[in-house]
Ligand code: HEM
C-alpha cells in the first residue's frame with residue numbers, strides 16, 4: 001500500500017446492481033438535482049442561498065414530524081415520550097439558528113446581484129415554517145391565502161389550523177392531572193392564536209413553587225420555555241441577517257422588511273410560562 005493511504009478492505013461492498021445503495025436509499029439523484037439557480041448568468045453565491053433554504057426546509061420537515069408526535073404523546077398522557085421529542089427538536093432548532101452564520105457570509109453586494117431574480121418569492125411563503133408556528137399555537141387563518149396556488153400546502157395548513165396545538169394538548173393534560181384549567185381555555189376556538197390567561201399563571205405557580213411534587217410537569221414547562229426561547233433566537237438571527245444583507249429595503253414578499261420581522265419577535269406561544277417567573281418567590 002502507498003503511504004498515507006487506507007486499504008479498502010476485501011469485504012467492502014462494491015456491486016450494487018441488485019442491492020440498495022447509499023444513493024438509492026437517500027434518493028440522492030432527486031435531492032442533488034434540486035439546486036437550480038435562476039440567475040443569468042448564474043451568480044456564484046446563489047448556490048449558498050438555495051442550499052441554506054433547502055437544508056432549513058429539511059430540518060423543518062423533521063421538526064414538524066416530531067411536533068406531531070409530541071402533540072399525540074401529550075394527548076395520551078405520555079409526558080416522558082413527549083419530552084424526548086422536544087429534546088430532539090431543541091437540538092434541531094440550535095442547528096437551524098447556528099446556520100445563520102453561513103448565510104451571513106453573503107454580503108449585500110453579492111446578494112444584490114441576484115436578488116432581482118428572486119421576483120416575489122420569499123420565506124414568507126414557507127408552508128412548513130407556518131405549519132410549525134400553527135402547531136406551536138401561533139394560529140393565523142390569514143396565512144392560508146398565500147397558498148391558494150398550492151392546494152396540498154393549503155390543506156396541510158387548514159388541518160393544523162383546525163386542530164389543537166402542542167400547548168392546547170399540554171393544558172388539557174394539566175386539566176386531567178387535576179389542575180383547574182379554565183373552561184374557556186379547554187373549549188377555546190383552536191383556529192385562533194392562544195391569548196394570555198392570568199388564571200393559567202396561577203396554575204403554573206403551583207407547579208413552580210413545589211417542583212418536587214410536580215416534577216414531570218415542572219420539567220415539561222421548562223422544556224416548552226426552551227422551545228419558545230429557541231424559536232425566538234431563530235427569528236432574531238433571521239431579522240439581524242436580513243438587516244445586514246438588505247438594510248431597510250422592503251421584502252420581496254411585499255412586507256416592510258426588517259420592521260415586519262421585528263414585530264414577529266413580539267409573538268409568543270406560551271405567555272403564561274414566561275409570566276409565572278414574575279410570580280415566583282412572591
Ligand atoms: C439573505 C437572506 C434573507 C433575507 C434578505 C430574507 C428576508 C426576508 C424578509 C424581508 C422577510 C419578510 C417577508 C417579505 O416581505 O419578503 C422574510 C420572511 C421570512 N423568511 Fe427570510 N430572508 C432571508 C433568508 C431566509 C432563510 C435562510 C430562511 C429559512 C427558511 C428564511 C425564512 C423566512 C420565513 C419563514 C419568513 C416569514 C417570517 C414571518 O412570517 O415572520 N429567510 N425574509
Ligand SMILES: N[C@@H](CC(=O)c1ccccc1NC=O)C(=O)O
Nearest residue numbers: 118121122123124250251252253
Ligand atoms: N425576502 C427576501 C428574499 C428571500 O430571502 C427569499 C427569496 C426566495 C426564497 C426564500 C427567501 N428567503 C427568505 O425570505 C428579500 O426581500 O430579499
